[in-house]
């Protein structure tokens with residue numbers, strides 16, 4: 001068997017079309033502010049992609065670039081000002097921040113209604129309550145959108161989520177178990193005794209680990225759906241640049257799975273599209 005490729009770019013393009021329609025009906029142009037501190041090259045690539053996406057859709061973006069040595073208080077002050085700006089609907093702090101900054105307490109300062117990353121405790125807590133109409137973290141909500149788009153049945157299915165981070169694995173598990181999705185969910189993490197046998201019993205495996213190609217074909221039940229969230233840079237001397245991107249799932253999984261999302265071109269584009277969706281939702285429920 002060779003698995004069908006779950007095309008995240010096509011799914012994101014379809015979502016963007018729906019967003020354009022919603023944006024054209026918005027009373028105020030949706031507006032996203034991205035705060036980036038320091039010179040991490042990968043972060044700059046991510047921010048550029050987000051800004052390009054805003055331009056494609058007609059979302060206004062403000063890029064706030066701060067030097068590496070910016071202090072906690074200065075970033076706090078900027079966030080508080082952005083909270084008060086009634087022309088602004090989304091605030092995003094690009095991760096990772098330099099180590100002298102406390103990312104958690106900065107996130108806590110963002111007005112939850114403008115928290116388009118969905119990382120504020122209020123927004124994460126709402127998911128636990130089954131209130132899924134707010135700001136949901138973009139990667140797990142992007143995975144849910146892909147599964148819906150591909151008409152993948154979730155009800156009663158056994159799903160294994162590998163990873164329990166607050167930004168991906170844990171909200172992913174909650175979304176899959178939530179009423180309406182109705183999967184039976186197991187969370188696998190670094191202390192799980194036998195990750196392979198947990199995965200082997202799953203109809204759906206979502207890998208969000210950060211370990212290149214950890215999930216092999218002998219971990220996967222024939223016909224299972226496999227979503228690869230991982231983005232890992234691995235050395236590759238055959239490439240001019242000396243590296244390539246790898247997911248958390250080995251390519252040989254395609255021999256046994258029915259559907260696999262690729263890396264790149266799978267969950268990545270969906271994460272950006274869901275960020276746009278959160279910004280549009282925030283503009284639609286305009287707050288001053």
Ligand code: NAP
Pocket residue numbers: 139162163164165166167168169188189190191192195208209210211229230231232267268269271
């Ligand atoms: P993270 O915060 O480092 O969390 C990794 C999780 O994997 C942790 O819960 C950890 O368990 C678990 N883990 C580590 N080693 C394991 C092992 N050997 N067996 C089972 N579980 C193990 O990472 P993250 O932010 O969730 O990101 C995960 C991956 O997704 C990364 O590759 C990241 O680059 C990628 N990512 C992609 C997107 C996208 O848009 N496609 C967005 C965000 C993240 P413990 O909790 O026990 O430590």
